[in-house]
Amino acid sequence: MCIRTIPSGLAPVLAILLLVAGCGAAGSQAEPLARRVAAGPPDGSAGGATAADRVHRVAVARFSHETCTFCPGGDVEVEDWLRTGQPQRGEELLTRGGGYVSGFVTQAREYLDMELIGLESPRGVWGGSSRSWNTEETFDHFVDRMLDDLREAMPVDGVFLALHGAMAVRNVPRPEAEMARRFREVVGPDVPIVATFDLHGNECDEFMRWADGAFVTKRFPHYDAYRQGQRAARYIRSVMRGDYVPAIATRRPPILTPTVLQWTGASPLMDVMERARRWEDRQPGAFVNVFLGFPWADVPNLGVTVHVMTNDNQALADQIADDMSEFIWRVRSDWAHGEFPLPREAVTLARQAIAAGEAPVVLADYWDRPGDATWTLRALLDQEVDGVLYASLTAEPTLDRIWEQGLEPGDAVDELVGGYTGEQAGEPVRITGTLRWKGQRFGYDRVAVIDYGRNSTLVLVPAYHQVTTPGTIRFAGIEPDDYDVFVLKTRVHFRRGFDETGYAPSIFIVDAPGDWFGTIRLEALEYENVDIGNYYPFGR
Numbered sequence: 163m164c165i166r167t168i169p170s171g172l173a174p175v176l177a178i179l180l181l182v183a184g185c186g187a188a189g190s191q192a193e194p195l196a197r198r199v200a201a202g203p204p205d206g207s208a209g210g211a212t213a214a215d216r217v218h219r220v221a222v223a224r225f226s227h228e229t230c231t232f233c234p235g236g237d238v239e240v241e242d243w244l245r246t247g248q249p250q251r252g253e254e255l256l257t258r259g260g261g262y263v264s265g266f267v268t269q270a271r272e273y274l275d276m277e278l279i280g281l282e283s284p285r286g287v288w289g290g291s292s293r294s295w296n297t298e299e300t301f302d303h304f305v306d307r308m309l310d311d312l313r314e315a316m317p318v319d320g321v322f323l324a325l326h327g328a329m330a331v332r333n334v335p336r337p338e339a340e341m342a343r344r345f346r347e348v349v350g351p352d353v354p355i356v357a358t359f360d361l362h363g364n365e366c367d368e369f370m371r372w373a374d375g376a377f378v379t380k381r382f383p384h385y386d387a388y389r390q391g392q393r394a395a396r397y398i399r400s401v402m403r404g405d406y407v408p409a410i411a412t413r414r415p416p417i418l419t420p421t422v423l424q425w426t427g428a429s430p431l432m433d434v435m436e437r438a439r440r441w442e443d444r445q446p447g448a449f450v451n452v453f454l455g456f457p458w459a460d461v462p463n464l465g466v467t468v469h470v471m472t473n474d475n476q477a478l479a480d481q482i483a484d485d486m487s488e489f490i491w492r493v494r495s496d497w498a499h500g501e502f503p504l505p506r507e508a509v510t511l512a513r514q515a516i517a518a519g520e521a522p523v524v525l526a527d528y529w530d531r532p533g534d535a536t537w538t539l540r541a542l543l544d545q546e547v548d549g550v551l552y553a554s555l556t557a558e559p560t561l562d563r564i565w566e567q568g569l570e571p572g573d574a575v576d577e578l579v580g581g582y583t584g585e586q587a588g589e590p591v592r593i594t595g596t597l598r599w600k601g602q603r604f605g606y607d608r609v610a611v612i613d614y615g616r617n618s619t620l621v622l623v624p625a626y627h628q629v630t631t632p633g634t635i636r637f638a639g640i641e642p643d644d645y646d647v648f649v650l651k652t653r654v655h656f657r658r659g660f661d662e663t664g665y666a667p668s669i670f671i672v673d674a675p676g677d678w679f680g681t682i683r684l685e686a687l688e689y690e691n692v693d694i695g696n697y698y699p700f701g702r
């Protein structure tokens with residue numbers, strides 16, 4: 163069953179959720195958690211050595227995607243993953259694998275008894291979280307490559323997976339759990355599998371049927387990816403040594419919120435994560451995870467999940483999980499609602515802020531995942547706002563023309579930009595100006611910068627790019643300090659450099675002028691795999 167123990171106060175809502183989440187297959191039962199007491203290497207090769215004093219071989223893999231199944235652009239194929247570069251494996255994965263992997267590897271290598279094996283792992287999807295469903299073949303392709311490497315590396319004593327949690331795959335309802343299941347098939351029942359996740363993951367207890375631990379970021383922006391990797395390394399080592407026997411509790415308070423409302427820099431989510439840290443401080447050996455969920459993946463286990471691990475103390479795991487779940491439920495109304503100005507109104511507010519000396523202003527098109535929507539650009543031109551740094555607009559057709567025509571910096575540009583991916587993207591907007599720069603940036607081969615109007619600059623990218631700090635757009639001679647307005651295609655990550663640093667005194671989250679994917683009006687979306695009427699605040 164999906165929820166191991168139902169807390170009294172939440173019994174009615176969680177009973178509903180059993181239907182919503184559909185976590186456990188009929189007749190499925192979680193593996194007994196005490197099975198993990200280390201019993202020596204699978205091949206008995208270190209005969210005589212105890213679990214605590216031998217070298218532990220740990221396989222490391224990464225497979226991470228936040229999938230927006232409602233986004234346009236069609237299904238994601240293997241080539242979409244390869245377009246960001248060839249997969250990494252071995253030492254390249256271990257040393258250049260990104261935050262979670264890097265935290266895990268750094269910590270593991272501080273111990274002298276951990277040997278790491280990097281399994282072939284894809285980098286990321288072209289267009290990242292603006293991309294839709296992965297095909298089943300794509301998922302199988304990359305997982306098969308990992309498992310091939312794993313089989314070659316056997317025997318191993320542990321598996322570390324750097325995941326996201328919001329991957330969506332056609333015909334695979336819970337991809338991360340399915341991955342853990344396939345790894346389990348290879349390593350057998352006694353080898354611990356531990357993963358790191360993004361707090362935007364949609365998980366239930368299915369992952370933990372096949373794994374032994376999860377470490378989820380507690381901050382959005384995700385400052386703590388590296389730290390969660392480090393914690394995962396300490397944890398898996400203690401499980402391999404037989405010092406830690408995971409007791410796990412999972413709760414699913416039925417709440418569904420758009421990511422723009424999930425900033426952990428403000429209450430009550432700051433309090434939720436603080437409460438999780440407080441439990442961890444008070445109870446040595448307790449680990450408390452809160453997934454906030456990702457609503458733009460049409461998957462059955464959408465929404466909030468609490469995972470708690472303790473060292474062989476099921477009662478304590480249940481107590482903490484109940485407390486967290488009840489607290490999250492109590493404060494739900496304070497983070498499940500939001501209201502934001504539409505583009506014209508937001509631009510008017512920006513003008514007022516500039517006039518009042520409260521610049522620079524951030525206008526965040528939070529809902530525009532493809533990044534080609536022009537509503538805010540149109541409103542800025544109509545209201546004749548100068549000093550705009552628009553970073554960035556997804557505009558591959560314009561980049562094609564700039565490269566095909568061989569335009570060079572200083573050349574005149576007269577282009578219709580944006581509005582490619584559907585009615586939500588608005589009409590293309592005519593931009594006349596000068597090409598300031600073209601070249602490689604943000605991991606893309608082709609990026610262009612156009613100066614237009616009075617002191618305004620437009621950064622064009624071939625696929626969705628989220629600008630999170632002024633520093634990343636200090637290139638091509640651009641000096642962010644010289645602009646009054648930043649238009650960013652981001653929900654919360656921009657707070658890292660523009661808000662939590664005090665850089666931009668005025669911030670306006672801009673809403674979509676329609677009930678399109680990406681907006682906070684989730685009830686307008688056609689979910690096929692989940693009934694959001696069973697979640698707060700969409701409940702009937």
Ligand SMILES: [Zn+2]
Nearest residue numbers: 360361362384
């Ligand atoms: Zn995230």
